[in-house]
Amino acid sequence: MSRAFVLAQISDPHLGERPRDGVKPKRCLRAVVDALGRLPNRPDAVLVSGDLAEHGKAKEYRLAIELVGRLGVPIHALPGNHDDRATMRAAFGIPGSGDAPIDYAVDLGPLRLVVIDSTIPGEIRGGFEPEQLARLEANLAADPERPTIVATHHPPLPTGMADWDAVNLPPSERRALADVVAGHPQVKAIVGGHLHRVAASALAGRPVLAAPSAYLQARPDFAAETVSLYASAPGFALHVLRGEDLSTQVEVIHL
Numbered sequence: 001m002s003r004a005f006v007l008a009q010i011s012d013p014h015l016g017e018r019p020r021d022g023v024k025p026k027r028c029l030r031a032v033v034d035a036l037g038r039l040p041n042r043p044d045a046v047l048v049s050g051d052l053a054e055h056g057k058a059k060e061y062r063l064a065i066e067l068v069g070r071l072g073v074p075i076h077a078l079p080g081n082h083d084d085r086a087t088m089r090a091a092f093g094i095p096g097s098g099d100a101p102i103d104y105a106v107d108l109g110p111l112r113l114v115v116i117d118s119t120i121p122g123e124i125r126g127g128f129e130p131e132q133l134a135r136l137e138a139n140l141a142a143d144p145e146r147p148t149i150v151a152t153h154h155p156p157l158p159t160g161m162a163d164w165d166a167v168n169l170p171p172s173e174r175r176a177l178a179d180v181v182a183g184h185p186q187v188k189a190i191v192g193g194h195l196h197r198v199a200a201s202a203l204a205g206r207p208v209l210a211a212p213s214a215y216l217q218a219r220p221d222f223a224a225e226t227v228s229l230y231a232s233a234p235g236f237a238l239h240v241l242r243g244e245d246l247s248t249q250v251e252v253i254h255l
């Protein structure tokens with residue numbers, strides 16, 4: 001049997017955000033990276049699924065690359081609503097120009113990662129331009145056999161709260177994404193961040209996972225329909241591919 005291929009996912013480190021309850025984002029990301037480094041087997045690659053930088057500054061991206069780079073494995077990044085596309089693109093050497101959406105596909109070996117940028121400059125919520133969905137379709141059609149993870153910042157799932165959905169990916173955008181994914185059976189999962197909370201659902205029959213934040217976690221009040229952020233155990237996800245089977249596992253770190 002083929003060996004397991006491990007893609008680690010780090011999300012929402014928000015480097016540069018002010019400390020909360022005495023906890024700094026840099027300390028949290030360092031703890032997450034240290035925990036990944038202590039795993040018995042090193043991940044094969046890392047995905048950083050957005051909101052790397054609180055203010056979209058070059059120095060915040062340099063710090064992200066320095067900290068995550070300690071793992072010594074390839075880093076693949078996508079933007080969140082706090083990121084600046086052009087600054088992030090330059091820092092990570094992502095193909096494309098300036099502030100164009102960051103959409104790409106990368107062959108990791110047994111696993112393929114296809115990224116679609118869900119950010120809308122100046123907005124918290126996510127969405128996709130029609131040409132981005134066409135690019136996703138083309139990227140998926142280009143390698144229909146290889147098991148694939150589709151990654152985006154805003155996870156295409158309902159949160160159970162209208163106000164939370166309104167700052168995530170609205171139902172129309174989830175349907176648009178589902179229409180593309182439905183035609184590509186090699187898509188094993190769709191992964192995101194943004195919610196600062198582990199959440200799972202399904203889209204077009206595929207699992208959807210929102211990874212925990214590497215900094216603050218969300219505490220929803222479903223009765224009051226409010227969400228607050230608080231300093232708590234940061235974490236990461238591991239997407240483990242063995243043959244055709246993908247298993248997603250989450251680990252949290254007690255600071």
Ligand SMILES: [Fe+2]
Pocket residue numbers: 012014050051080194195196
């Ligand atoms: Fe975030």
Ligand SMILES: [Fe+2]
Pocket residue numbers: 050051080081082153193194195
């Ligand atoms: Fe976000």
